[in-house]
Amino acid sequence: MIRLEGISREFQVGDERVHALRGIDLDMIPGDYLSIMGPSGSGKSTLLNILGLLDRPDSGRYRLEGIDTTTLTEPQRAAARRERIGFVFQSFHLLARLSAAQNIELPMTLAGIDPAQRRQRVARTLRALGLADRAEHRPDQLSGGQRQRVAIARATIMRPLILLADEPTGNLDQSSGEEVVETLETLNRDGITLVVVTHDPRIGERAARRIRMVDGAILGSG
Amino acid sequence: MHITDTFGFAIRALRGARARSALMLLAMAIGIASVVLLTALGEGARRYVGNEFSNLGTHLLVVLPGRTETTGGPPPLIGGTPKPLTLDDALALTRSTTVRYVAPLIVGSAPVSHRQLEREATILGATAELLPVRNLELARGKFLPPGDPERGAAVAVIGSALKQNLFGNAPALGRWIRIHDRRFRVIGILKPMGESLGMDLGELAIIPLSRSQSLFDTESLFRILVQATTREHVARTERAVSEILKTRHGGEEDITVITQNALLGTFDEIFRTLTLAVGGIAAISLAVAGILIMNVMLVAVSQRTAEIGLLKALGAPGGEILRLFLVEAGLLSVTGALLGMATAYGGVWAMGHLFPDFPIGVPPWALAAALLVALLTGLLFGVLPARRAARLDPVRALSGH
Numbered sequence: 001m002i003r004l005e006g007i008s009r010e011f012q013v014g015d016e017r018v019h020a021l022r023g024i025d026l027d028m029i030p031g032d033y034l035s036i037m038g039p040s041g042s043g044k045s046t047l048l049n050i051l052g053l054l055d056r057p058d059s060g061r062y063r064l065e066g067i068d069t070t071t072l073t074e075p076q077r078a079a080a081r082r083e084r085i086g087f088v089f090q091s092f093h094l095l096a097r098l099s100a101a102q103n104i105e106l107p108m109t110l111a112g113i114d115p116a117q118r119r120q121r122v123a124r125t126l127r128a129l130g131l132a133d134r135a136e137h138r139p140d141q142l143s144g145g146q147r148q149r150v151a152i153a154r155a156t157i158m159r160p161l162i163l164l165a166d167e168p169t170g171n172l173d174q175s176s177g178e179e180v181v182e183t184l185e186t187l188n189r190d191g192i193t194l195v196v197v198t199h200d201p202r203i204g205e206r207a208a209r210r211i212r213m214v215d216g217a218i219l220g221s222g
Numbered sequence: 223m224h225i226t227d228t229f230g231f232a233i234r235a236l237r238g239a240r241a242r243s244a245l246m247l248l249a250m251a252i253g254i255a256s257v258v259l260l261t262a263l264g265e266g267a268r269r270y271v272g273n274e275f276s277n278l279g280t281h282l283l284v285v286l287p288g289r290t291e292t293t294g295g296p297p298p299l300i301g302g303t304p305k306p307l308t309l310d311d312a313l314a315l316t317r318s319t320t321v322r323y324v325a326p327l328i329v330g331s332a333p334v335s336h337r338q339l340e341r342e343a344t345i346l347g348a349t350a351e352l353l354p355v356r357n358l359e360l361a362r363g364k365f366l367p368p369g370d371p372e373r374g375a376a377v378a379v380i381g382s383a384l385k386q387n388l389f390g391n392a393p394a395l396g397r398w399i400r401i402h403d404r405r406f407r408v409i410g411i412l413k414p415m416g417e418s419l420g421m422d423l424g425e426l427a428i429i430p431l432s433r434s435q436s437l438f439d440t441e442s443l444f445r446i447l448v449q450a451t452t453r454e455h456v457a458r459t460e461r462a463v464s465e466i467l468k469t470r471h472g473g474e475e476d477i478t479v480i481t482q483n484a485l486l487g488t489f490d491e492i493f494r495t496l497t498l499a500v501g502g503i504a505a506i507s508l509a510v511a512g513i514l515i516m517n518v519m520l521v522a523v524s525q526r527t528a529e530i531g532l533l534k535a536l537g538a539p540g541g542e543i544l545r546l547f548l549v550e551a552g553l554l555s556v557t558g559a560l561l562g563m564a565t566a567y568g569g570v571w572a573m574g575h576l577f578p579d580f581p582i583g584v585p586p587w588a589l590a591a592a593l594l595v596a597l598l599t600g601l602l603f604g605v606l607p608a609r610r611a612a613r614l615d616p617v618r619a620l621s622g623h
């Protein structure tokens with residue numbers, strides 16, 4: 001479903017060229033559960049951004065469901081993000097002025113889905129996450145764990161193929177981190193492909209496939 | 223994204239930044255209010271002058287003997303020997319259906335005396351029609367009685383200054399005055415009116431036309447004043463008058479017709495230009511509002527970088543983000559403009575109460591123009607921030623750069 005071949009990404013920092021990714025090869029099949037670990041600056045986030053079509057590699061090929069993504073125009077990439085990819089961020093990125101329900105609804109609003117259907121799906125998702133009584137709360141009225149679960153609901157409301165989480169527990173205490181990981185794993189069991197970048201070995205080790213990155217390259221995978 | 227959702231999103235974003243939105247609304251409202259108010263003042267001044275002119279008689283046509291090339295100019299100095307205008311010419315003009323009044327005039331100068339006091343005064347030979355045609359008003363007594371213009375009684379209506387000079391504070395009505403060597407009984411005194419059509423209405427005596435003909439020993443009229451039924455009929459009346467007199471003068475176009483429309487048109491033009499100029503100056507405040515909107519929107523874009531990054535990660539294409547920010551700018555502009563118009567109407571209403579004589583009014587075109595200009599200003603100055611937002615790199619935006 002996903003195939004990366006020789007993906008490289010460089011950044012110009014001042015006079016220096018930083019090799020964030022050096023010739024990454026990676027295959028994934030639907031339903032994979034992958035963790036990416038590695039020291040800071042090893043290129044984990046850069047890899048995730050390329051997987052999520054937020055960034056383009058300087059060289060290499062990225063095939064998503066048989067489509068060569070390097071040939072896609074920017075609006076086509078936006079559409080692919082909308083329909084196929086979900087993001088979960090360390091800092092949640094919820095819009096403070098919107099309620100939990102409105103935040104979850106946002107991707108469907110952007111996709112032009114009609115309001116009745118939107119409300120139905122939001123309500124169902126909130127119930128599944130045990131957040132039904134928090135629907136009208138704003139992010140600042142929610143705990144960190146609840147916020148991240150709202151963010152996960154938003155990332156999956158469009159039923160994407162792949163869910164990309166960049167240190168989803170980085171801002172959470174252990175117990176709410178645990179809750180969040182369980183939420184992600186439940187989604188994975190239901191079929192979504194899950195990629196989690198983490199610094200926490202206990203979380204990383206729960207994944208079926210574990211990738212270790214150092215200095216822009218994949219050291220070993222299990 | 224549905225258009226209603228776009229608006230909903232924009233409205234929530236604006237409400238989420240109350241202080242910022244209020245500031246922009248205020249700027250736009252002030253700009254629009256000053257444009258509308260100043261154009262209303264300009265329009266008021268135009269109407270004021272227009273009204274003053276209609277007091278003079280906007281339906282008025284002046285027929286003079288002789289031919290001039292330019293209407294509205296002074297009476298002709300040369301041009302052969304034009305046939306004089308006669309009373310019969312004047313009476314012939316009453317045949318035209320668009321003519322309401324015809325007032326033939328003879329003008330001369332003669333000594334006017336009462337007992338030992340004597341003044342040199344302007345003598346107008348006229349008919350009863352002069353009163354409505356020139357909007358003359360009487361302080362006392364009556365005007366010349368209607369009747370056969372060939373047979374006028376020995377009566378006179380005198381100006382207020384002449385009355386003062388001859389009678390002082392003593393009553394003048396019913397007294398006899400002497401004009402040249404003939405006696406006239408005073409039957410009316412005009413209200414002080416100042417000058418009009420270049421004649422001092424104070425130092426004046428008006429006598430029946432037939433009397434002035436024999437007084438000055440002339441048949442030829444100085445002017446014929448013609449009042450059309452309405453202002454719209456002035457042009458038709460002008461053609462009719464020329465036609466009738468041409469026929470009567472053996473096909474010779476030897477008269478000139480002056481209308482006030484030309485003059486009024488000039489004033490209209492001047493005031494419209496003035497209104498536009500004043501409105502244009504006020505529009506500078508709109509530009510200021512526009513620049514403020516641009517700056518505040520730029521700040522908003524930089525403060526909402528992370529949000530823009532998120533929208534992109536959620537699959538909003540650049541065009542969608544551009545649209546969102548433009549709708550925000552447009553909503554602010556139009557709302558600000560509506561507030562400004564309400565303020566301006568309040569101001570116009572207040573001024574209307576304070577100065578009831580001044581016909582202040584908001585011209586409808588100014589409203590439409592203000593709304594359009596506000597929208598254009600908002601969009602124009604909103605484009606730069608919106609494009610900046612649309613072009614943000616999502617990865618950098620998400621990390622808050």
Ligand SMILES: Nc1ncnc2c1ncn2[C@@H]1O[C@H](COP(=O)(O)OP(=O)(O)OP(=O)(O)O)[C@@H](O)[C@H]1O
Nearest residue numbers: 011012013018020039040041042043044045046047
């Ligand atoms: N936009 C950028 N401009 C310049 N350099 C960048 C940019 N993004 C990443 N880098 C550099 O690329 C390298 C990889 O960065 P990346 O964010 O992928 O690391 P990471 O593994 O996610 O680190 P961390 O665990 O700290 O999040 C780093 O050296 C980083 O400084």
Ligand SMILES: [Mg+2]
Nearest residue numbers: 044045046166
């Ligand atoms: Mg990272």
